[in-house]
Amino acid sequence: ARITLRQLLDHAAEHDYALPAFNINNMEQGLAIMEAAEAVNSPVIIQASRGARSYANDIMLARMIDALAEIYPNIPVCMHQDHGNGPATCATAIQYGFTSVMMDGSLMEDAKTPATYEYNVEVTRKVVEMAHACGVSVEGELGVLGSLESGMGEAEDGHGFEGVLSHDELLTDPDQAVEFVERTGVDALAIAMGTSHGAYKFTRKPDGDVLAMNVIEEIHQRLPNTHLVMHGSSSVPQELQDIINQYGGAIPQTWGVPVEEIQRGIKHGVRKVNVDTDNRLAITGAIRKILTEKPHEFDPRAYLKPAKEAMRQVCQDRFVQFGSAGHA
Numbered sequence: 001a002r003i004t005l006r007q008l009l010d011h012a013a014e015h016d017y018a019l020p021a022f023n024i025n026n027m028e029q030g031l032a033i034m035e036a037a038e039a040v041n042s043p044v045i046i047q048a049s050r051g052a053r054s055y056a057n058d059i060m061l062a063r064m065i066d067a068l069a070e071i072y073p074n075i076p077v078c079m080h081q082d083h084g085n086g087p088a089t090c091a092t093a094i095q096y097g098f099t100s101v102m103m104d105g106s107l108m109e110d111a112k113t114p115a116t117y118e119y120n121v122e123v124t125r126k127v128v129e130m131a132h133a134c135g136v137s138v139e140g141e142l143g144v145l146g147s148l149e150s151g152m153g154e155a156e157d158g159h160g161f162e163g164v165l166s167h168d169e170l171l172t173d174p175d176q177a178v179e180f181v182e183r184t185g186v187d188a189l190a191i192a193m194g195t196s197h198g199a200y201k202f203t204r205k206p207d208g209d210v211l212a213m214n215v216i217e218e219i220h221q222r223l224p225n226t227h228l229v230m231h232g233s234s235s236v237p238q239e240l241q242d243i244i245n246q247y248g249g250a251i252p253q254t255w256g257v258p259v260e261e262i263q264r265g266i267k268h269g270v271r272k273v274n275v276d277t278d279n280r281l282a283i284t285g286a287i288r289k290i291l292t293e294k295p296h297e298f299d300p301r302a303y304l305k306p307a308k309e310a311m312r313q314v315c316q317d318r319f320v321q322f323g324s325a326g327h328a
């Protein structure tokens with residue numbers, strides 16, 4: 001059954017857990033998420049980026065979500081636009097049946113140039129007005145996602161902004177967050193608290209203080225009814241890096257956000273945790289392994305089935321670790 005982000009996250013807040021939000025681009029990823037959800041009885045947030053929509057085609061993606069919801073009638077499914085870059089992207093997502101949209105007004109419509117605060121407020125407010133009229137939830141974003149370690153902000157193409165930002169400039173300002181939510185009416189707010197997108201988050205093993213927990217806590221205290229969202233929340237597990245490298249890959253040693261850190265965030269109001277990279281690593285590792293071990297194999301199912309299984313395992317782990325298991 002379809003459900004909005006607001007409904008899902010209100011329930012999560014009431015019961016002190018968070019929902020992982022997994023990105024999809026194809027059928028195997030959709031099936032992996034639903035198989036995992038069914039196995040542990042978790043509600044689901046499936047999200048599609050603009051890249052996913054153009055890769056899979058909007059019609060294909062929309063019908064796929066319909067199919068997944070029909071195959072798993074007991075699992076509540078929220079279909080979310082990840083990193084919408086403007087009102088048009090959000091509007092067409094709604095036309096295709098998405099029950100939630102992210103208006104990422106922290107960047108301009110090119111999804112590269114940092115936006116002014118006033119632009120962010122205006123564009124997000126406009127999307128909230130439109131989406132809420134359609135019964136659709138809205139996630140906004142305030143602050144520059146980037147690594148505290150490198151001091152670099154990050155554009156959505158994964159390349160750092162020019163110039164080095166100070167520690168404070170990389171974190172969402174709580175006063176501004178309060179005003180932003182008041183002026184826009186967003187249901188959920190993505191905040192910058194020390195994570196970045198992709199596999200290369202930290203160059204050393206994090207010592208336990210990778211997230212700006214004080215910022216999360218303060219924003220949660222002052223905005224108890226706004227659900228906080230953590231982007232860039234892949235844990236980049238060592239064993240997934242190792243499988244890729246063992247079978248011909250070349251992933252330089254890297255570290256992600258430890259699951260225990262995410263669990264601390266969940267204690268302070270984080271309700272949606274975006275995970276894409278971990279699933280990409282799991283899929284790629286499984287495919288590399290099969291193609292290496294069975295060089296004679298050319299039936300795509302021979303490697304796509306293990307790839308789906310590897311992603312299912314990651315999703316199932318996150319449902320349990322973030323506490324959404326048992327809440328479908």
Ligand code: G3H
Nearest residue numbers: 023049051052197276277
């Ligand atoms: O934040 C971005 C997500 O990982 C989706 O990535 O834009 O390459 O589809 P994508």
Ligand code: 13P
Nearest residue numbers: 198231232233234276277
């Ligand atoms: P990761 O790259 O850490 O998986 O983050 C994904 C994300 O934030 C999608 O919006």
Ligand code: NA
Nearest residue numbers: 081082083102
């Ligand atoms: Na999102």
Ligand code: ZN
Nearest residue numbers: 197231232274
């Ligand atoms: Zn993101």
